[in-house]
Amino acid sequence: MEHHQGQTKWSQFGSLIIIFFFWGFVAAGNSMLIPVFKKNFTLTQFEAQLVEWAFYVAYFVGSAIFFMISMRSDVLQKFGYKKTLASGLVLSAAGAFLFVPAAVMDNFWVFLIALFTVGLGFSVQQIVANPLAIKMGSPQTGAHRLTLAGGINSLGTTIAPILFGIVFFGTGSEQTELNMEDVKLPFIILGSAFLLVALFLMFSKIEDPEKTEDIVSEPAERFRLFRYPQLVLGMLAIFIYVGVEVSIGSNLPALLQTEAFGGVMEHSIAPFISLYWGSLMIGRWNGGINVFNTSKTMNLLLKFIVPFIAFGVIIGANSLSGKDVSAFYIYPIWIVLFILMSFIGGKNAGKTLMIFGISGALMMVMGLVYPDKQIAQYFFISGGLFCSIMWPAIFDLAIAGLGKNTGKASSFLIMMILGGGVIPLIQGWICDFDQTRPEGILGITFTHFSYVIPVVCFIYLAFYGFITPRILKKQGISLSEPENG
Numbered sequence: 001m002e003h004h005q006g007q008t009k010w011s012q013f014g015s016l017i018i019i020f021f022f023w024g025f026v027a028a029g030n031s032m033l034i035p036v037f038k039k040n041f042t043l044t045q046f047e048a049q050l051v052e053w054a055f056y057v058a059y060f061v062g063s064a065i066f067f068m069i070s071m072r073s074d075v076l077q078k079f080g081y082k083k084t085l086a087s088g089l090v091l092s093a094a095g096a097f098l099f100v101p102a103a104v105m106d107n108f109w110v111f112l113i114a115l116f117t118v119g120l121g122f123s124v125q126q127i128v129a130n131p132l133a134i135k136m137g138s139p140q141t142g143a144h145r146l147t148l149a150g151g152i153n154s155l156g157t158t159i160a161p162i163l164f165g166i167v168f169f170g171t172g173s174e175q176t177e178l179n180m181e182d183v184k185l186p187f188i189i190l191g192s193a194f195l196l197v198a199l200f201l202m203f204s205k206i207e208d209p210e211k212t213e214d215i216v217s218e219p220a221e222r223f224r225l226f227r228y229p230q231l232v233l234g235m236l237a238i239f240i241y242v243g244v245e246v247s248i249g250s251n252l253p254a255l256l257q258t259e260a261f262g263g264v265m266e267h268s269i270a271p272f273i274s275l276y277w278g279s280l281m282i283g284r285w286n287g288g289i290n291v292f293n294t295s296k297t298m299n300l301l302l303k304f305i306v307p308f309i310a311f312g313v314i315i316g317a318n319s320l321s322g323k324d325v326s327a328f329y330i331y332p333i334w335i336v337l338f339i340l341m342s343f344i345g346g347k348n349a350g351k352t353l354m355i356f357g358i359s360g361a362l363m364m365v366m367g368l369v370y371p372d373k374q375i376a377q378y379f380f381i382s383g384g385l386f387c388s389i390m391w392p393a394i395f396d397l398a399i400a401g402l403g404k405n406t407g408k409a410s411s412f413l414i415m416m417i418l419g420g421g422v423i424p425l426i427q428g429w430i431c432d433f434d435q436t437r438p439e440g441i442l443g444i445t446f447t448h449f450s451y452v453i454p455v456v457c458f459i460y461l462a463f464y465g466f467i468t469p470r471i472l473k474k475q476g477i478s479l480s481e482p483e484n485g
Contacts, residue, residue, distance in 0.1 A: 013136050013145065017152040018197055019085065019125050022092070024156030026118060026190070027246070027420075028277040030055055032164040033111075033183075035253040035266045040180060041108045044435070045254050045447075049428035052250050054112035055119040056242070056421030062123025063415035067408060071223075076128065076407050082201050084128050089198035092121030096191030103184045114187075121194075126414045130395055131406050148288030150391060154281030158274055158314055162321050165270030223408050230471050231409050234398025237464040238416040241394055243423025244360075244457035245387045248380060249276045250424045254431050254447050255380070261373045261448075271318045271325050272377070276384045278314035282335060283388020285310045286342055303342065307335050327374075334363075334382040341386075349393040350469035357462025360386035364455040368448070380451060383458075390461060397468045401477045427453045 030051050038048040069075055076084060095117025102110035133149050167182050226232060256264040256272055264272070289302045311332065318325045341359050345352030360383055367379035395413060402409045430453070433446035441449050472478070 013133065013149075016129060016133060016136070017149045018200075019089070019129055020149045020153040021156040022190075022194065022197070023122055023126070024153035024277070024280075025160045026055075026122070026156075028157035028160035028249070028273065029164050029186075030115070030246075031249045031252070031273045031277070032161050032168065032270060034250055035257075035269060036168055036183075037108060037111065039266060040106075043108075045251070045428040045431040046425060049250060049424045050112060051115065052246055052424045053421035055115045056246070056417055056419070058116045058119025059123040059126065059417035059420070060415045062120045063127060063411045063417075066124065066127055067411040067415070070408055070411060074407065081128050081132055082204065085125055086198040086201050088121045088124030088128070089194045089201070090121070091124065092118045093191040093194035093198070095119070095121060096187045096194060099187035100184050103180050106180050111183075123414055123417070126417070127407070127410050130414075131399065131410045145288075145392075148284070150388070151281060151284035151288045154277065154284050154388070155313075157277030158281050159317060161270045161273035161277065162317050165267070165323075166321055169267035169270075223405050225412065228402060228409070230400060230468050230475075231398050231402065231412065233464055233468065233471075234394055235412055235416045237394045237398070237461060238391075238413050239419035240423070240457045240460050241387065241390045241419070242417045243419030244383070244454045244461075245280075245390075246420040247424040247427045247457075248383045248387075248451075248454055249273060251427050251431060251447070251450060252276060252380065254428075255451075256377065258434075258445050258447050260445060261377055268323075270321075271323045271328070272381065274318055275314055275325075275328055275331065276381045278310070279381060279384030280388045281313070282307045282310040283338060283342075283385050286339065287389045287392075303339060307339060308332070311335060330375075331378055331381075334378060334385060338382070338385040342389075348469075349396045350465045353390060353393040353397070353465025354462045355465075356386045356390060357458045357460075357465055360458035361455050361462065364451055364458060368444070368451055368455075383454060386458070394461075394464065397464070397472070400472050401475055423453065423457065427451075 034048045034051050037043060037051060038045070066075065079087075095114050098114035098117055099111065102114050129149075133145055136145060164186065167186055252272060253264075253266070253269045255261055256269060257266075286303060286307045289299060289306060294302065315325055315328060318328075337359075341355055342352070345355045363379045363382050363386060367376045370376040370379060398413055399406050399409050427450045430450035431447040434440070437446065440446060
């Protein structure tokens with residue numbers, strides 16, 4: 001079938017988004033591993049956050065290696081997108097299988113090496129898959145296509161905490177005895193799935209995108225990073241975005257375990273983690289609607305219907321696992337607020353990023369000051385809603401005008417996923433002050449106060465959404481809002 005210029009290549013895109021599911025599944029699974037490892041190995045909150053550090057620092061290492069190789073040879077053009085994706089999956093499979101000896105030895109550091117290896121494979125996959133998703137159709141809907149893929153990613157993030165919770169603690173509200181041997185099975189299955197998808201990709205219809213020329217002319221062999229301020233600022237934005245997205249979720253168990261927030265036990269945390277990561281699914285399913293050519297009336301209806309379908313998936317999946325989630329029925333208030341903000345942002349990446357950054361900062365502030373902690377927790381959880389569309393918006397803005405240097409720029413951006421390992425460590429470090437200063441700060445615990453870190457992060461993301469379209473305009477690059485889906 002021929003695809004006219006600008007039309008999304010759905011058959012190819014469908015094969016690609018399987019990989020996005022895996023990224024989300026493992027990322028959210030880490031949030032469940034943190035309280036498990038913290039209890040089993042008697043770790044501080046800072047030490048427990050090394051789970052995220054090991055996983056996300058691998059993105060930096062893998063992307064740095066990829067970039068150095070690409071300076072000598074264009075890896076994607078030489079080996080092709082499919083082979084590069086498949087090699088990344090095989091590497092991740094090796095890391096997943098390393099969980100078996102880690103569990104046998106009951107060694108925290110071997111678990112970190114296994115997570116590092118999984119992340120190393122993901123870094124290769126991310127470098128290829130993100131720009132490829134943007135290029136599989138109209139440039140104007142590239143960010144929304146990446147958002148749609150992110151919706152599949154978020155399906156993985158929603159399911160993972162539930163499945164990991166069942167494996168670790170069983171179903172229902174009664175806690176079963178935790179055995180580190182239980183960690184092996186899900187990762188054996190995951191590693192096998194990586195290998196099967198790698199084989200599937202080799203026979204898929206994914207094609208390499210057409211070669212493009214630089215908008216800013218420069219010698220082919222030279223790439224000057226600081227010539228592209230949208231990329232430099234975008235690297236920091238990716239660092240902060242991934243950091244805040246991961247940090248909110250990975251420190252959520254510690255917050256919920258405090259007396260002020262109800263002293264939630266480990267075996268009851270999975271639904272809250274699922275709701276947080278599921279909030280990203282709600283937002284991404286909502287954003288993905290813009291990829292389709294629908295009438296304005298249908299688009300309007302879907303913008304209200306689809307988020308609540310996604311919320312229903314979260315409620316249904318948790319209910320099937322035997323958890324009581326009736327307390328979550330208040331959450332649609334935040335979903336409606338998110339929908340309203342998405343209408344204001346429209347289909348403009350910069351404007352949407354700015355509005356969602358401001359909204360995210362306000363939600364974190366409300367979570368810090370709202371007196372009823374049972375309500376305050378939802379302000380923090382709603383950070384997932386406002387993080388949901390930030391990745392494609394940042395990525396779309398950062399690679400604008402890079403032309404044939406898009407691959408190099410992508411590797412720089414993927415390096416900045418390192419933020420997912422650094423910012424949670426900073427927030428975890430603040431949480432640990434509760435051990436030496438139990439009186440807290442400003443009338444709240446340090447674990448609660450630690451959510452000031454996401455406030456700062458969201459403010460920068462709003463700034464990036466504001467300033468980048470103006471930078472691009474000076475370069476003669478226009479990312480105009482399309483008239484329809």
